[in-house]
Amino acid sequence: MEAQKADMFILTHAKFFEPHLLPAIREKLVATDDSKFMMIQSVSYREPILMLIISILGGHFGIDRFIIGDMGLGVAKLLTCGGLGVWTIVDWFLIMGRTKEDNFEKLRQVLA
Amino acid sequence: MTRKHLYLLALFLGFAGQVWIGYSYKKLEQNEEAFNTCIFRRISGLPCPSCGTVHSIISILHGNFRKALSDNPLGYAGILVAAIIPYWILTDLIIGKESFYNFFVIVNNLLKRRWALFSILLLIFVLWMYKLGHFLSWF
Numbered sequence: 291m292e293a294q295k296a297d298m299f300i301l302t303h304a305k306f307f308e309p310h311l312l313p314a315i316r317e318k319l320v321a322t323d324d325s326k327f328m329m330i331q332s333v334s335y336r337e338p339i340l341m342l343i344i345s346i347l348g349g350h351f352g353i354d355r356f357i358i359g360d361m362g363l364g365v366a367k368l369l370t371c372g373g374l375g376v377w378t379i380v381d382w383f384l385i386m387g388r389t390k391e392d393n394f395e396k397l398r399q400v401l402a
Numbered sequence: 403m404t405r406k407h408l409y410l411l412a413l414f415l416g417f418a419g420q421v422w423i424g425y426s427y428k429k430l431e432q433n434e435e436a437f438n439t440c441i442f443r444r445i446s447g448l449p450c451p452s453c454g455t456v457h458s459i460i461s462i463l464h465g466n467f468r469k470a471l472s473d474n475p476l477g478y479a480g481i482l483v484a485a486i487i488p489y490w491i492l493t494d495l496i497i498g499k500e501s502f503y504n505f506f507v508i509v510n511n512l513l514k515r516r517w518a519l520f521s522i523l524l525l526i527f528v529l530w531m532y533k534l535g536h537f538l539s540w541f
Contacts, residue, residue, distance in 0.1 A: 350441050350450075360403060361513030362506055363411075365522055366483075369476055371452040373415050374422055375439035380411070388403070 291327060296320045299330065306335040306393045315394075318401055329400050335393045338386040345385040349378040354385050358392055405503045409491050412502070416488030423484060426456045427463065449537050451530040455480045472536065475529065 296319035300312055307315060319330070336358070345354040352367030372378035442450040458477025461470035470477050487502070494502050513519050 359514070360510065361519060362510040363403075365513060365519075368526060369452050369455075369479070370419070371440050371442075371450055371455070374419070374456075375441060376418055376422075377415055378441070380414070384411075388407075391403075 291319050291322050291324050293320055295324075295327060303335065305338065306390065307397075308387070308390045308394065311390075311394055315397065322401055326400065330397065333396050333400055335396065336389050338389045341385050341389040342382065345378075345381050349381050349385075350375070354381060358385075358388060360388075405500060408503060408506060409495065413488055413491050416484065416491070419480075419484045420488070423456060423459055427460050430457075430460055449533050451526050451533065452476055453533065459484070474533065 296316050299319060300316050304312060322330075341354060341357070344357060348354065349367075350372040352364040352372070355361075355364035355367055367373060367377055367381075370377065373380070438444065440450055440453050442448070443453055452474065454474035455476050458470045458473035458475070459481045461467070461473055462477055462481055490502050494500065513522070
């Protein structure tokens with residue numbers, strides 16, 4: 291892929307990934323075939339801020355974990371009343387990082 | 403989710419749960435109500451599906467199994483989880499195995515199938531109705 295296209299992708303999608311992963315993502319994009327560009331762009335990445343809002347509003351029932359795809363933890367969170375309220379608060383701080391991690395996982399699957 | 407993150411989260415929650423059960427046990431022995439952490443109950447005044455789990459666990463510890471069932475049947479699952487998972491993870495960390503992580507991945511993949519997730523959600527819904535029935539019968 292052309293370096294310009296990779297830079298454009300990084301510029302428009304930087305908020306979806308952890309900052310320390312961006313150089314590695316750029317390198318991978320440059321090394322990837324041009325035909326995959328459409329696929330990479332069409333992946334629906336989750337917005338970390340939106341997940342934080344969902345976590346604040348529905349974290350008590352594990353809705354944030356269900357949406358991200360951590361079904362096991364979602365059920366556990368639902369059954370423990372949001373970990374007696376403690377897990378709900380812990381997740382307010384963890385959920386953005388977890389969303390970015392999940393977005394990176396999605397991108398890696400497309401690039402593989 | 404990486405193994406390290408899962409183990410840290412589960413260890414913290416497991417031990418925090420044990421401390422909370424111990425604290426509530428002491429409070430209830432002194433006939434005081436423990437601090438109510440359920441946000442849903444505080445807002446709506448109605449119990450959520452897992453309200454009463456700690457009371458239920460304490461009833462089990464006292465050998466009062468019938469009261470535990472009427473408090474919340476989830477107490478039986480809760481006491482097993484609180485008693486097993488932290489030590490399972492510690493054993494994993496000491497031996498250097500990944501058995502808990504592998505178990506988590508299997509359960510996670512199973513719950514990604516719609517029928518499994520919906521049957522668990524249905525079970526929780528039935529439990530909630532049971533709890534609400536109990537709660538409303540007090541009036």
